[in-house]
Amino acid sequence: MMKFILENNFFIFFMLMFNLFFLLIPLNNFLLHPMILGILLLLFSIFSSMNLSIYLNSNWFSFLMFLMIIGGMLILLLYFTSFIMNMKISIKLFEFFIFMMKLMFLYLLILMFFYMMKNFILNFNQFSEIYHIMLNYKLNLNFNSNMLELIYMYNKPNNFITLFLMLYLLLCMTTVTKICFKNNKSIRKFNLN
Secondary structure, three states: OHHHHHHOHHHHHHHHHHHHHHHOOOOOHHHOOHHHHHHHHHHHHHHHHHHHHHHOOOOHHHHHHHHHHHHHHHHHHHHHHHHOOOOOOOOOHHHHHHHHHHHHHHHHHHHHHHHHHOOOOOOOHHHOHHHHHHHHHHHOOOOOHHHHHHHHHHOOOOHHHHHHHHHHHHHHHHHHHHHHHHOOOOOOOOOOO
């Protein structure tokens, strides 16, 4: 199991950050404040971008991910902040303890799931055309370095990064769609006096 952790440290760190981001949201809806959600989203995007720039040779992927998160979700949270009354922000110690316990259990569940599923995932990289391009790159020194970075993005072990970025975008899209279609009235209150 330790070998699996060392091989997939980016995946584990990303899942830990993802779970921490969602578990820090309070259970009680009355304590939910848009500024807390905005700060959590900003911290999550900064840490994810820094982690991506450490593991990849190019910083473009981390920069694009940061821009997508800030451009989409943070603007939505700022819009909600503009029409919500001034609420007091309060964090209780017991709720924080519950969030940390949930974080630990979810982290262990996800780790066990992917450790068990690792044996069932087939590696088709040896039969793919991209794998042969990578082999030819080692023989040919005139190959474009940008193409090599794209090849590494879709091959093992960096294919987890691409997969989780796609899943994150799908989650954001469904969340925004659920928020928009839950109420059939306008989001902002208008004063018609």
